[in-house]
Amino acid sequence: MKRSIFILLILSAVSVFAQNQQTISLKVGYVDSEIIMTQFSEAIKAKSDLDGLVAKWRKEADSMTTVLQTAYNDYQKQSSTMKPEQQREAQVKIVEKEQEIQRYREQKFSQPNGEYFVRQEQLLAPVKQKVFKAIDEIAKEENMHYVLDKAGEVVVLYADSQFDITFKVLDRLKRGK
Template structure:
């Protein structure tokens, strides 16, 4: 899956360098195949089965190594009483055991070994399903080229407006509640209101409070004495 679109990526890079106008006329997008496959239950089940098989094979190798270690320790303990032919026979047994373990390990975990073949067997149906969904989205959205963000091509910057990962997940019936958006939503930032010199919070263009007319205080006149 990682190399699914590598040849397409090389072609696009050539267009961007050699024919900028032609490249601009093409509508393109990108997806994250690893993210998509990580959302698929079938892929998770395949990975779990692979982990179980790998663990069992590793246990077999560890058991063989213990047998080898036992042969070697027995040889060391009895070496002084063994004749030269017996020593040679024991040494050959140890050497053959080492070679058998190495061959078995390569058969299981080596290049194109049983684990590699089993991984292809279990994940290929999932990869094919993802590829078919990508192809459907590309046709619906009229995309001439689709990049794989998790592939070999290093994408230094990606504009979310060209991200069609959610559309592929929707095609697979795995879409999240938040649909594909032109841009990523940033975190909500709370800006603290600056303090005014008097200690009160200042507000931007806040109208001055209306002045309340103070009631007029009437001073009582002193009583006039009658003569």
């Protein structure tokens, strides 16, 4: 009986020791995706292309707003000399222009189906794929169990710089592997 209890205690101790060894060997790395996205040339180009589209769309919306403002100002100046029927027609045209501007903005910028978000996904998807591939390769090479994103939703309260693989990922992306 004593022998069985002793063996049971030894097995329990070995089990606890083995579990502790697994916990100790857990290796976690992290990246700062903001740094990667601001220094990786393909990400910079994708963002620049997207910014160019946004500038074009905003310019178009501003132009439409200017036309609306002009129509409204003209209406204000001339409404006192207009017949009621002409006033209603002018008001309808102004409302239609407002609605057109609203539709245009929704078409371009509404989430998640606006053209901005569709183009953002199209432009950034290949970049993200390359970044994730590089992270995956480095994590495997360095026997990491987890890689966190310091810039993401995960709150990293402390991170030892020896586990930062951001620049290894950037280097791999720049070399094109």
